[in-house]
Amino acid sequence: MADHALRTQRLNPPNKSLPYLLTFPAFIALIGILYPFILGVYYTFTNYTLTDPGNIRFVGLANYLDIFRSLDFWKAFCLTFVFASSVVIIELVLGLGVALLLKDTFPGVRILQSFLIIPMMIPPIVSALMWKVILLPTDQGVLNRILDLVGIEPIAWLGDSATALVSMILIDVWIYSPFAILIFLAGLQSLPKEPYEAARVDGASGWFMFRKLTLPLLLPCIVLVTLFRLIDSLKVFDIIYATTKGGPAGATMTLHIQSYFEAIRWFRMGRGMVYLFVLWLLCFTFSKALSRLWTKALMR
Amino acid sequence: MMTSRRFRRILKTLGLGAYFTFALGPIVWIAMMSLKNSNDVIASPPKFVFTPTLENYKAIAGGQYAHDVEAVRPDFPKYFLNTLIIASATVVVSLLLGTFAAYSLARFSFRFKEDIAFTFLSFRFAPELMIILPLYVVFQKIGLIDSYSGLTAAYQLITLPFLIWVLRGFFEDIPREIEQAARVDGYTWWGVFRRISLPLAKPGIAAVVILSFIFAWNNFIFSMILGGERTQTITLGILGFIGYERVLWGQMAAATMICVIPELILAFFVQNYIVRGLTFGAVKG
Numbered sequence: 001m002a003d004h005a006l007r008t009q010r011l012n013p014p015n016k017s018l019p020y021l022l023t024f025p026a027f028i029a030l031i032g033i034l035y036p037f038i039l040g041v042y043y044t045f046t047n048y049t050l051t052d053p054g055n056i057r058f059v060g061l062a063n064y065l066d067i068f069r070s071l072d073f074w075k076a077f078c079l080t081f082v083f084a085s086s087v088v089i090i091e092l093v094l095g096l097g098v099a100l101l102l103k104d105t106f107p108g109v110r111i112l113q114s115f116l117i118i119p120m121m122i123p124p125i126v127s128a129l130m131w132k133v134i135l136l137p138t139d140q141g142v143l144n145r146i147l148d149l150v151g152i153e154p155i156a157w158l159g160d161s162a163t164a165l166v167s168m169i170l171i172d173v174w175i176y177s178p179f180a181i182l183i184f185l186a187g188l189q190s191l192p193k194e195p196y197e198a199a200r201v202d203g204a205s206g207w208f209m210f211r212k213l214t215l216p217l218l219l220p221c222i223v224l225v226t227l228f229r230l231i232d233s234l235k236v237f238d239i240i241y242a243t244t245k246g247g248p249a250g251a252t253m254t255l256h257i258q259s260y261f262e263a264i265r266w267f268r269m270g271r272g273m274v275y276l277f278v279l280w281l282l283c284f285t286f287s288k289a290l291s292r293l294w295t296k297a298l299m300r
Numbered sequence: 301m302m303t304s305r306r307f308r309r310i311l312k313t314l315g316l317g318a319y320f321t322f323a324l325g326p327i328v329w330i331a332m333m334s335l336k337n338s339n340d341v342i343a344s345p346p347k348f349v350f351t352p353t354l355e356n357y358k359a360i361a362g363g364q365y366a367h368d369v370e371a372v373r374p375d376f377p378k379y380f381l382n383t384l385i386i387a388s389a390t391v392v393v394s395l396l397l398g399t400f401a402a403y404s405l406a407r408f409s410f411r412f413k414e415d416i417a418f419t420f421l422s423f424r425f426a427p428e429l430m431i432i433l434p435l436y437v438v439f440q441k442i443g444l445i446d447s448y449s450g451l452t453a454a455y456q457l458i459t460l461p462f463l464i465w466v467l468r469g470f471f472e473d474i475p476r477e478i479e480q481a482a483r484v485d486g487y488t489w490w491g492v493f494r495r496i497s498l499p500l501a502k503p504g505i506a507a508v509v510i511l512s513f514i515f516a517w518n519n520f521i522f523s524m525i526l527g528g529e530r531t532q533t534i535t536l537g538i539l540g541f542i543g544y545e546r547v548l549w550g551q552m553a554a555a556t557m558i559c560v561i562p563e564l565i566l567a568f569f570v571q572n573y574i575v576r577g578l579t580f581g582a583v584k585g
Contacts, residue, residue: 016410018404018408018489019404019408019409019410019413020410022400022401022403022404022408023400023401023404023405023416025396025397025400025401026397026398026400026401026416026420026460026464027401027416029397029456029460030416030419030420032453032456033423033431033457034419035438036431036432036434036435036438037426037430037431037434039434039437039438040430040431040433040434043434053437094319097315098315098316098319101312101315101316101319102316112316112320114568114571115320115323115324116323117564117567117568117571117574118323118324118327118564118567119323119327120574120578121514121518121560121563121564121567122327122518122560122563122564123517123518123519123520123534123535123559123560124518124520125518125520125535125538125539126535126538126556126559126560127326129538129539129542129552129556130326130327130329130330130556131326132542133329133330133333133549133552133553134326134329138344139344139345140342140344140345140346141346142329142346145345145346148345174322174323174326177323178323179578182574182575182578183575183579183583186575186583187583221583224579224582224583228578228579231425234427235426235427235428237427237428237429237520237521238520238521241520241524242539255427256427256429259427259429259433260429263429263433264433264525269433269437272429272433273430273433273434276427276429276430276433277430279427279430280426280427280430283425283426283427284422284425284426287422287425294582
């Protein structure tokens, strides 16, 4: 991303205004995105309710103070982090593991690699619905049926507040671990050969080479997977909406879902936008920090 | 030495077998469900062996008024058509707006360039509702809710930043010497762009178009907030098979298959570009 500037020396434009002219339509589109964004930030300081749109009053920080004092907010905040960090860790480990198994050529490896894109290309909402069927409680669900064969009692999965978040993590891992696998595969295939040959001559063990060579060399990939997966899982929406809608008893009520309920279901646009602004701040900070880290890792 | 190598191979096969069972199992199961009749599909415990039937596909192909058992059923053909219209229009508009921007970001240097590019990128990482909810208020005022043009405009948020960033990378991949040589030969920048850059970037453009189409097709949250009865898309409509009063598992499964199969076929054509696309061009893959 940021290496563009370093890599290419550019042609001088034939006349000074041409580049602006060419970017202009996209620039207009950008305004179209920025305007609602700023409007949204403004709403956080008002009592805007969808049922009474004629009566917008500036209320200062009242929404913020109210929300920061509520238990629901902090519960959603923690839940969002628990979900995001769990999926990032699982997907990193699983992604690297499967990529290591897929990196050498063997008969059928191309086919397996092309299977990887299937879960990612299905609309997340549809994947979530598929899993909802698979995770049906009692022995109605096929997963419980399979677990029954190895002697595990039926689990309520999405229906129980103790297992709902775990089910959500399972669904997210199913959809997005191929993303991690593909990035790690690309990274593994572009590793330099020489350090490995030198290490082998010195009699280094496989584990030693993995720890001292592969992991450090893969650092840019690790940061990149973390960047994309962390941000996308902080703002997870589709898969929760399709399955539990935040339930049961708030067990999967993340910030994004809660903002939807505040703004659309309970018409409290001002409060909903506060949730979203906090979430946006989190996403922005993490994406900024991680993309900087990524550029740094690339330069090393 | 030999036994340890064989042992490793067995472990590797087991690992890959386990992962791909996990990755493909659900799709196989849904495909099976879509071929079950209405009794088999709700059988408890679930049936692994059954006589396949196409009745679910026939039912959803008939749309709202096929058969007479259910009073209102999800109008699947309409959702399919809506999604096709909105996703295609979105990609066309993005391509028109974005190609020139991508080229100029790749080739020319000008003030605020990186700021413009990074602002675009930052919306890839913003929570969607942060933009859509205020947009909903604006759309309501100017009457764009539940309209194809409104949704096409809003969907630009999904496809335009993506298209600009990835295409920019493809234009940068073209050796500058080729373009410079053409300029020396007396081509204008437009001539260079049309005769040289555009044809050379063609495979990349094709991949970006297909991926943008898939992203637009897959989107849910935009059409949920900004759409309505008239413009209902597949991702929204498919939820209608699981309602409060009844659950049409078989038809839901059939709808899922029809929604997913065209996309998977498209995706296989561009699989060499997938990594590049999904990382906004960060990994050339």
